[in-house]
Amino acid sequence: MQKQIEGSRAVAESVALCRPEVICAYPISPQTHIVEGLGELVKSGELKPCEFINVESEFAAMSVAIGASAAGARSYTATASQGLLFMAEAIYNASGLGLPIVMTVANRAIGAPINIWNDHSDSMSQRDCGWIQLFAESNQEALDLHIQAFKLGEELSMPVMVCMDGFILTHAYERVDMPAQAEVDAFLPTYEPRQVLDPADPVSIGAMVGPEAFMEVRYLAHAKQTMALERIPQIAAEFAQRFGRNSGGLVRDYRCEDAETIVIALGSVIGTLKDTVDELRNDGVKIGVLGIHSFRPFPLAAVRAVLQGAKRVVVLEKSFSVGLGGVVSTDVRLALSGLQLNGYTVIAGLGGRAITKASLARTLRDAIADKLQPLAFMDLDWGIVNRQLAREAATRRSGPIAENLLRDIGTVASKVH
Amino acid sequence: MTAPIKFYQTGTFTVGNRLLSPEQRSVQSSLERSNSLNSGHRACQGCGEALGARYAVDAAMRATQGQLIAANATGCLEVFSTPYPETSWQLPWIHSLFGNAAAVGTGIAAAMKVKGRNNVRVIAQGGDGGTTDIGFGCLSGMFERNDDVLYICYDNEAYMNTGVQRSSATPAGARTATTMAVGAEPGAQFGQGKNVPLIAMAHEIPYVATATVADLHDLETKVEHAMSIRGARYLHILVPCPLGWGAASQDTIKLARLARETGLFPVFEAEGGEVTAVTKIRRRVPVEEYLRPQKRFAHLFGAKGQQQMLAGIQARADRNIKRFGLLDVETAE
């Protein structure tokens, strides 16, 4: 059924179609509308049986989900940014215990300085936590990915994060095709846990594992993710067959067939990139876009296959490993091992800074001309940066950076237009 | 004389009593007790927590006819019971993290509710660190939502698993690795620490109780009562730690008994935020009798003793006695 609704609402309805049995809710922008929507569906009785629990923190949210999942209930929660970090310990625990919890991460920057707008720092900070991380390009994909995530996670006994850009997707009203309950039921089997807390068959879950077996446990988690590399495209294909649209999968490329330059990105920015690529193509530039939809497991082979024939790769990142550069770039570079490509990392859109087609086109043209710095910062205001560096060089007690910068740029608090 | 004979040689102080009818006997005296925490665990000799855990969980197992699931915080109890490849637990049990046992309990309870398995009950358990400190947020949340979980705190008054560091349950004056017996005010600071049973009561949850490993029948009765109630329940059990307290391994129960008999550890029950029952002191003793056998209080005694600190600890016991009415009226001061 076609609907013109907010992304968060779309996700809420999609999650509800998956018949979660326990939902843990804790507010944090820009995720809040999702659990609000679910809360309403549970309270109204549309989603039942389901326990909707207003927990006291994200740490508790994940912990309640762990308990519920271990006891055999399909469990869901959503968070973002600081919330994701606050539950970090439990995130690792959920994956370590192999509990197929599904969580939406409405991607948002991490403070300080506190910032509620979109980038990918939060998800990226948890890239090694053992969860599967799927990135949605659109609201339609976001809602579709949740349906796939439960299937995937429960098959493999692994938790899945569905990452969607905060505000850009969560708060955008778009037309989506909402599947019918019967269709979802046909696609997603009931949860059959690999292990369950049940008095009829008692087990101890969560043993202390010493040096004698810890590496094996870790390797087995990796082996699971390797299996996911096979299952993710299969599930996406099955989904496409049943629902008539392509959502998910490991990677999806756009106009890459003869591309000399390929831009790699995750999430909603792929849409902007496609428009930019179209414009550049109109100018005769052989350029394409490779969207990564499964960041963990990272599809090394799929990425390599697409990039095989290109001359250069530009990784557009909404995350930043301070002191190094790109986060995704590092992984891409691994995929390129042995291939002689010019590689560029473009850090863009941190803390919600708008990524415009104009800036993208300018940056990509520099890359095509191989004039781009290997590590570039799109739309960085060098004036502000240099003034602050000078201040700090001159004065030990130069004051808080964020406030200094805001003072420099006056009333315009950010470059969000 | 037609009055029934109520006196049974050892009353109900011993674990069992051949003179009692079987239904009046303790869970622990039974051949059929579940031994929820099985032999072979790696707890230290004379571990109060191992004992308290078996007492409490066995009682809960009987009360629920074995339909019980446990969530366990990180800590001694978890480490000594479940080192791969062996576990001592005989009921479905999960360890997640140090600070989230209450929340995991909530999740399990929610799962059971949603699946319509209302006969399956949930306990969450942890030490004092996992309860009064790091797990406190989740605990309070579980209380506040009145989730159907019995939370059991095994209080041995410090972080024993990490090597005896101070927790918010560490009593004033006690030496720990982070409150050393040095300086002008050796040991844990006076005027600090929190009373989680009272805080639990402030949540107005259906049931709050304290107990010790020295009084099995009281403990079992409380667990049984707790399992007859739905909603959030809290049981705080004092479990002496021979290693952390610097006490002889055979004195575990004796020390728990003395903690109660001095008034330092009030044993009571509360429902809906109101104290409903208090276990009276049977033979009152000065705090010194309790403190002396413990090396963690050694600096209070001897040539360089701390009379003022001793008086402070005694004052605390006296306050408890008054506050909770721990003495019968005729013997009260």
Place this chain on the structure above:
Amino acid sequence: MNMQKPFAITLDPGSSLANKTGTWRTERPVYVDRLPPCNAQCPAGEDIQGWLFHAESGDYESAWRHLTRDNPFPAVMGRVCYHSCEGVCNRGKIDAAVGINSVERFLGDEALKRGWQFKGPASESGKHVLVVGAGPSGMSAAYHLRRMGHRVTVKEAGPLLGGMMRFGIPKYRLPREVLEAEMQRVVEMGVKVELNTRVANIATAMQEGHFDAAFLAVGAHIAKRAFIPAKDSSHILDAISVLRSMEGEDQPMLGRRVVVYGGGNTAIDVARTAKRLGATEAIIVYRRTRERMPAHDFEVEEALEEGVMVKWLSTIRQAGEGALTIEKMTLDEKGNPQPTGELETLEADSLILALGQDVDLSLLEGVPGLEISDGVVQVDAATMMTGHPGIFAGGDMVPAERNVTVAVGHGKKAARHIDAWLRGTQIAQSVKHAPATFERLNPWYYSDAPKTVRPQLEMARRTSSFDEVQGGLTEDNALFEARRCLSCGNCFECDNCYGVCPDNAVIKLGDGKRFQFNYDYCKGCGVCVAECPCGAIDMIPETV
């Protein structure tokens, strides 16, 4: 297990049994049995704790049978035994000693009420033993010997069974129907009794009767005399004659003012008897103080309650017609009474001397090997055998404290050794368990329970009749009293060790079978030892 468990993080229940923590142990607990002080003290060798154990659960017949393994006269004992067991009872250090004696009486009375009988021997030995004297010692020996399968003939000089129990103890302390019943029960086992049969010479009697062994248990019936200058008209009697005459048709004429001379239990008995016979005044004259009086304090107390008076620190200088001359005494540093020369007159219709008794040993004359000194026959303390092989002796005849319980104990001990002697075997010296001292107990575990006081007859009836003064316990009381027993040094299956072990390393074997340590898992913490209420677990070093 259908579940495919994740590797390492999920484990099968209870699998820690694979980890044998017993290897950590440096000391091991072991169950022990220790000798409770009551048992150690009992002159009759009763397993007091053993029979209280049965009484605690209300199984009085088992309790009685257990008791009568050692002492066939619980109803008598429960009345006349001086129960020194209670004096050493560990419970006395907590509140008050267990009322062992009153429970024993309850059991004895219960047995009489229910008609419980002793079982006869399983087989006959073919041996024949002569017992001389049907007092406590003789009848005790007869009982035990009969149980062991020997033919027993008791020859008694007097007309009735009971010996000094009948002729030395007043009815108000020991009703005759109780005594008679417990004596008869022994007879019914097949013991032959010949009353009014005085044995003039033991050697002759044995020879004539073809006895294989003999046990001599003649009571101390002969009153000791003291020289008191007296007028012919003065009315002087001896206590034992007075008490004996109480058993006959004619009660003695003592007058309204009766003075008793002496400080032992017999003096008390006779004074109280005089009171009951109608004396307005019964006065005991004793040369020392109350603290030094040999009579048992509770008897003195009862006598005083009944109006018996005592002149302490007094001797009788002279007996005149209707009056006595009394001299006041004083105690020297050693506590011996010394005359002061201070005299007074005491009106008295009769003077009864209660200065102790002797045994008539004439039946021993001419028997080779016997050694007699201080008026008693010497025996091997271990076997009760005299210097003449096959002749054993006990009770008042041998050097020992003279009371019913000691006499009963002699009878039992002699019977065991007579049996061994007849069978040509020896009784192996049994190793006595170490004492169950108070310090080994954990008294916390016992409920607070003060001793039950036995009802007493009201005063009016006490001084006007020979009804029994001391009542028995009701069943409820007896049960309560039995349950006050701490079971010192012997497991009473309180389940404490089973419960308090942090390692589940105690195996409960089931009712009556006690417990066993599982050394595979016992870490040797010692909590079971510390928390054993009765001190029945020892901690011993582990041998490497």
